[in-house]
Amino acid sequence: MSNANPDIDTLITLCRQGNRNAQFEVYNRYYKTMFNTALRIVKDSHWAEDIMQEAFLKAFTKLDSFKGEVTFGAWLKKIVVNQTLDNYKKINRNAMDSLDDILYKVEDDGYKEEAKLDFTNMKVQQVMAALQSLKENYRIALTLLYIEGYDHEEISEIMAITPGNCRTTISRAKESLLKKLNA
Structure with a gap:
């Protein structure tokens, strides 16, 4: 070379x-x-x-x-x-054997508006600690979305779940993360 x-x-x-x-x-x-x-x-x-x-x-x-x-x-x-x-x-077969079995089926138009995450006044360590304490499928979904930059379609493909379940997982993960950050 x-x-x-x-x-x-x-x-x-x-x-x-x-x-x-x-x-x-x-x-x-x-x-x-x-x-x-x-x-x-x-x-x-x-x-x-x-x-x-x-x-x-x-x-x-x-x-x-x-x-x-x-x-x-x-x-x-x-x-x-x-x-x-x-x-x-x-x-971790028990943790992620089939994410579809764990998640609830939701109609595409039937899920509530996504939780708004505002990290402006938080330290990175706080957010990362809260993220790491989430359930595994929530942590992985939010990591792929916010840190790795994948979109919902790519995340559903990677996690081998339906697009509807992906949206539900991300929505619930955001709500869970918000609860942990506000606690």
């Missing part, structure tokens, strides 16, 4: 050719972000490290499926989130 700081497209091309130096460079560029993504979901640094390593291996073996329709970082993040949730579900 003659370029001291090659762009990601060049690195991806080299990775597809099996270049270990390029893989190492991609890993170094995305390691912290992907580790933090996994950590926010599983809440254990060792477990997050293992998941992140597995996700990078999966990404490097599936690089041919990266078509460039989204940024590489977004594509990799989706792999990390899916790997994290899959791993989490395997370990």
Whole structure:
């Protein structure tokens, strides 16, 4: 690699050719972000490290499926989130066996207006502590929505629940978070 700081497209091309130096460079560029993504979901640094390593291996073996329709970082993040949730579900079968069994079915037009969250006067630590104390499916849904930036459709896909259940979960999670923050 003659370029001291090659762009990601060049690195991806080299990775597809099996270049270990390029893989190492991609890993170094995305390691912290992907580790933090996994950590926010599983809440254990060792477990997050293992998941992140597995996700990078999966990404490097599936690089041919990266078509460039989204940024590489977004594509990799989706792999990390899916790997994290899959791993989490395997370990915590009782907690997330079937989210559809836990959630109530709600008509699309039958759910109440979403709770408004105003964090302006709160410290990040307060919000994060309250978020971490939520039920697992609420914590994961709000983490994917507010921290990871996924929309409702993507969250319902990731969590393998219906869009209606996703909206209900997020709405209830917001209400629960508000109660905890106001307590």
